[in-house]
Each structure stands twice: as structure tokens, then as C-alpha cells.
Amino acid sequence: MIREEAEKDGVKVVEGEYGRYKYFIPCEICGRRIRRTQYSRKRNYVCDYCKGVIKEKKKIMIPEGQTKHDLRFDSAVQNIKKSVKNFDDYRKAISIAQTRSHSYGSVPEAMAAIELLKNKLKIIPQQRVGKYKIDFVIPDLKILLEIDGKLYHANLQKEGERDFYLQMRFGAAWTMIHFPAEYIEKDVTKLVPYIRARIQNDK
Secondary structure (H helix, E strand, O other): OEEEEEEEOEEEEEOHHHOOEEEEEEEOOOOOOOOOOOOOOOOOOOOOOHHHHHHHHHHHHOOOOOOHHHHHHHHHHHHHHHHHOOOHHHHOOOOOHOOHHHHOOHHHHHHHHHHHHHOOOOOOOEEEEEOOOEEEHHHHHHHEEEEEEEOOOOHHHHHHHHOOOOOOOOHHHOEEEEEEHHHHHHHHHHHHHHHHHHHHHHH
16 A cells, blocks of 8 residues: 555665665755655655755754844944944944945945945945946945945956946046955945045046
């Protein structure tokens, strides 16, 4: 009876020694065959590989009520807390930046937003211009700021076309700045001095 049920369910059955059967049961997730000496329709069969994947996913499960944006922003705050001397000076900026946490595409971007706000700069995160988005528009300084991750420069031609388009849309009075994400993570306090130095050099 069990053998018949197994075969109806698509389980390969092989007769072994002494009339015992071996059941090659498909994993319910990936379909990989699992060898068992018994079979039951009441059980769920998952292979060792998929069990490992499920276990790893549970380790990184997002806490209830938190989004990926919340987790990203929390990481940004913790990074700043570890790297600056006077964390209290950042509390107001963190409070303002947090209201737009969904706008930051990475931890370095969130850190940059906090640093810019801490320096009393008005920012427009993820400003859409045509088919492109700019990480930060800083109107008072006429700055277009991009926080470049490791994938930047993967296609120099496309990046050049993008920068040219944005520069044409905003005009010659605006400065496009690309700042590496790794520098933000190392020392976010260098961002604003770098921006101000670029403005002086461009005059």
C-alpha cells in the first residue's frame, strides 16, 4: 500500500535486499531526490541543502515591524556613532534624516544624508531628472552629489552620458561630485570639507 502511494506521488521506489524498499523522494523545495527507507504522505520532505538555506534565512530574518530601510538607517547611525567624537551633535540630523529613510539606497547614502544635515545643508535625496536619479541635490551650494559604490565605473560610457545629461539639465553653475562610498564608511566627516574645497577650486 505504501509503495503504491509513493509511486502515485511520483516517488521512485527501488527494491533492495530482503524485500525492503528504498524511496527516492523529491525535495518539496528544489525537487532534489532524498533517499529514505520509509515514505508517508503525512510528512514534509526537504533535502539537507534546502534545510541549510532555510536556517540561514532565519538568522537574518528582519525583526517584526522593521523594513530593510529601517535596518539600513540603523546601520548608518551605528557606523556614525563608532566613528565620531561628539555623537550628540548628530542627534537632530539623525531625527530629520530618519523621516526620509526610505530614500537612501545604501548605508553610505544614509550616512551622507545625516552628515549633510548635521552641517545644516538642505538636501533633496533621490531627485529624479528624466530617466535618472541623483543621490543628493544640494540647492544652496548648487551641488549634484553621487555616492559611488563598488559597481561605479563598471560602464564608463554610460556614466559619462548620464553625467553629461544631468549637467546640461542643471546648467554650468552646478557641480557634479562623485564621492566613493568606502570613504564615507571610513570617515564621513570628510564629506562636507571635500565638497566645499571643490566649490573653491571651481571658482
